[in-house]
Amino acid sequence: MLINPVKERMQAGEAALGLSVRLARSPDIARIAKATGHDFLFIDVQHSIFNLETIIGIAHTALAIGVAPVVRVRSVDDPDVSLLLDNGVSGIVFPDVNSAEEARRAVGRCRFPPIGGRSVSGGYPQFDYRSMPIAEAVPALDRATLVVCMIETAQGLAALEEIAAVPGVDVIHVGANDLLVSLGKPGRFDDPAVTEAMDRAIAAAEKHGIHAGCGGNRDVARQAAAIRRGVRFVTTQTDIGFLTAAASQWTTGLRKALAEPGT
Template structure:
């Protein structure tokens, strides 16, 4: 499963929604994502202790059940990016991209020449590990890979135009939680700056032929509003939140009824 289904939905003007993975190490989470109506899983290495092998297991299950796998790496310079892509990950989400130079680095490690500098290794899951001539494999792998740059700070917003203009970037993804901390309004998701930032990301991304993404919105209503404003790549919540909320609601209901 490449990034193609995500791109198909966004090209058609429909949102692609993802389930964030922070806790689950089993590939079964990909099937849970599919059963619950998500289009992809986003494994969050930035805020978890998950390792590359766990990502590999999740990715292999996702490949077999029609769910794409995106990975938010630990930083723009995370050294595991090439290995994650070789393992079949559909795209890389780079956190806290603040400059054009950082965006160019993101593209360089994810794309093959001439746009980037990714090394060609052969034996890719996209082709079921069958040998495929490089002339055929390289463009197919590039087309199957999503490059997502998260903008999460005042500095990132100031450089938004330059980041979006970098060839090879697919999505400009607004990180609401960290942006609010950046402007001194942590947790205030109803702050006018959030709506203004979403509108600006949508406008700039669209002008440069990219797609707008959004994460960190705490409610269905807030996420639905982001979609109405033009966001096309969106993460709902993480597995840990869903587990705690679901278990708490069930236990509270049982105690209230007994």
């Protein structure tokens, strides 16, 4: 049986935490994610340059240690979606989903018939390349595959409820950064518009038996507040953000210590 740790945690009513990957190219980032309490990797192909072999190398390590490798692709029409899923990726995040029709296109790339149009392959790494009857492999892969639709524009926000109602969507994910820019309020993460968008996503997700997500909001208190309200899919911070924050804290502390008398 395939188990997606993100789906498992969300279905248990808990928040799944993801490490956004923009800098790392080594599969060891999966081990760091696990060691730091993350449930999934959010490999960001929309904003960073990755080749396919690098993504799959990371994905295979993540699969082996119980961390879900999730990829944010470039759009609902990204041609690499099925290729990524066939080779070990556990979920796809689609940015800028602005309508139910776009959500259906996203689902179509990820789900097998009759819901979608994903092509059947063989020798899936999810099964360690064991020979599996198609009648068993297809439903198992469908159950374990995560489909995330991001709401990042005023247009997408207007269609949020319709997008959440599309069969095959697992998460309706509010991208706070881009959404605020779209609304003419860049960087105003405490603006009521963000809270309202999250509450609408939570309500729509509950209505349709799926989950709400929160991204782009890089603040522990705000993330905790969103989780308490019902968000279950959260990206904590990027690898770049974690590295620069820790490095800056260290050098600042060291220079402060050296400036103190008697040190």
